Amino acid sequence: MGTRHRSRTRRVLIGLLVAVLALILVAAGAIYALTESLGSRVTRLPDSFTGIPEETRPAATEATTFLLVGTDSRADGPTTGTDAVASGGSQRSDVIMLARVAPDGTTASVTSIPRDSWVDIPGRGPNKINAAYAFGGAPLLIQTVEAVSGVRVDHFGVIDFAGFQEMVDSVGGIDVRVAAATSNAGVAFHEGLNHLDGAEALAYVRQRYDLPGGDLDRARRQQNALKALLTKAGDSLSDPVGLYKLVDTTSRTVSVDDTLSNGGLRDLALQWRNLRPAGVTFTSAPVAGLGSEGPQSVVYLDEAAGVAFWQAVRDGTLAAYVAAHPGEGLAATPN
Numbered sequence: 001m002g003t004r005h006r007s008r009t010r011r012v013l014i015g016l017l018v019a020v021l022a023l024i025l026v027a028a029g030a031i032y033a034l035t036e037s038l039g040s041r042v043t044r045l046p047d048s049f050t051g052i053p054e055e056t057r058p059a060a061t062e063a064t065t066f067l068l069v070g071t072d073s074r075a076d077g078p079t080t081g082t083d084a085v086a087s088g089g090s091q092r093s094d095v096i097m098l099a100r101v102a103p104d105g106t107t108a109s110v111t112s113i114p115r116d117s118w119v120d121i122p123g124r125g126p127n128k129i130n131a132a133y134a135f136g137g138a139p140l141l142i143q144t145v146e147a148v149s150g151v152r153v154d155h156f157g158v159i160d161f162a163g164f165q166e167m168v169d170s171v172g173g174i175d176v177r178v179a180a181a182t183s184n185a186g187v188a189f190h191e192g193l194n195h196l197d198g199a200e201a202l203a204y205v206r207q208r209y210d211l212p213g214g215d216l217d218r219a220r221r222q223q224n225a226l227k228a229l230l231t232k233a234g235d236s237l238s239d240p241v242g243l244y245k246l247v248d249t250t251s252r253t254v255s256v257d258d259t260l261s262n263g264g265l266r267d268l269a270l271q272w273r274n275l276r277p278a279g280v281t282f283t284s285a286p287v288a289g290l291g292s293e294g295p296q297s298v299v300y301l302d303e304a305a306g307v308a309f310w311q312a313v314r315d316g317t318l319a320a321y322v323a324a325h326p327g328e329g330l331a332a333t334p335n
Contacts, residue, residue: 039262041251048138048156048257056122056143058152062103063316064268067145067153069133070095095222096129096141098151102316105272109318110226111149112219112284118291118298119148128298138257148301149285149310156257163253164205165198168225170249171232171242173197176224177333182210201225211335215299216287220334223282227330230277281319282330285309 096115101108115130121144124135132144142153168174174196178189184207187200196204205225211217233246286305291298309328312321322329 039251039265041248042265043255044258044260045138045156045158045255046258049142049259051139052143056147058146058150058314060152060154061314063100064154065098065100065151066155066157067142068095068097068099069138069141069156069158094130095219096145098145098149098153098313100151100313100316101272101275106274107279107281107316107319108275109281109283109313109316110223111313111318112223113145113148114215114219114285114287114299114301116215116297116299117148117285117301118293119144119301122147126293128296149313151310151314155260157254159254163249165202166249166253167198167246168196168201168229169198170245171229171235174201174225174228174232176201176204176221176228179333179335182207184210213335216284217335219284220330223284223330224334227277227280227282230280234276281322283309283318283322283328286328 094115096113098111098113099108100111113129115128117129118126119129121127121129121132121135121140123140124132127135129141129144129148132141136143138156142156145151146153175193176196177193178191181191182189185203187203189204194200194204205218205222207221208214208218211221213220235242286302286309288300288302288305291300309321309325312318
């Protein structure tokens with residue numbers, strides 16, 4: 001997919017690719033001897049945790065949590081990874097996900113937080129949660145998400161749309177199920193199973209209009225695409241050539257905080273070598289409803305339901321929680 005074509009695609013889903021970085025490090029572990037050179041290609045983000053008061057942070061646990069962000073970039077080229085351009089663009093996060101891996105490395109959860117969630121941003125007052133990234137970069141967004149969830153963030157990552165397309169193409173496309181026929185950006189999706197290349201997958205995860213739940217359904221599509229991508233990544237484990245291509249693409253298209261060294265990447269790869277897609281629970285933060293704050297359309301999180309929900313995230317019991325509250329898990333066939 002050429003740069004000229006990619007530059008026309010402005011608002012995109014991104015965060016699921018960083019989740020891929022976090023969750024398919026099992027692939028990097030399978031090519032252990034190459035992780036030093038591949039790890040050096042991963043762009044590091046400085047000062048992601050600088051200035052966050054330790055006394056305000058949740059307690060550390062043995063689980064590992066990534067805050068995964070997709071930027072709503074207006075730049076004319078990739079804005080993350082080794083091919084990033086220097087031009088500016090919006091710093092609002094288009095996608096926010098928490099990926100949390102259990103201490104034994106065999107189970108994980110990926111939780112979407114709607115970008116329009118109306119929350120209290122430390123030092124800034126009530127606003128949409130994605131405004132925290134615009135106001136104060138990674139540190140303020142991390143602080144805001146920790147306050148909302150009570151989950152301590154260990155690492156932070158960002159990626160943009162160019163990486164998403166490349167990642168999907170690197171595994172030969174993804175397979176997703178669609179609840180009803182629809183279309184977006186010139187791409188038609190039929191009811192049932194659809195095989196999508198990178199450009200088609202981008203149209204799939206970007207769609208918000210003509211979906212019953214709007215942005216909430218788009219978030220479910222994002223998770224559905226991530227699940228499909230993780231499945232294809234797992235298939236690559238038995239193909240050395242495909243495995244290298246996958247990890248190489250990942251290493252060139254993501255950015256992570258500078259506390260995660262090459263050795264740290266390698267350690268996580270080994271720790272999570274038994275993690276498979278079936279062990280990952282996909283959810284979204286409970287929502288009470290939609291509304292308006294002045295001219296802004298916003299999402300109100302369900303604080304009452306959130307007490308038990310976020311406790312399950314912290315305890316690593318989210319799979320059991322979703323079994324008891326099936327409406328909060330990812331459906332087999334999202335809209």
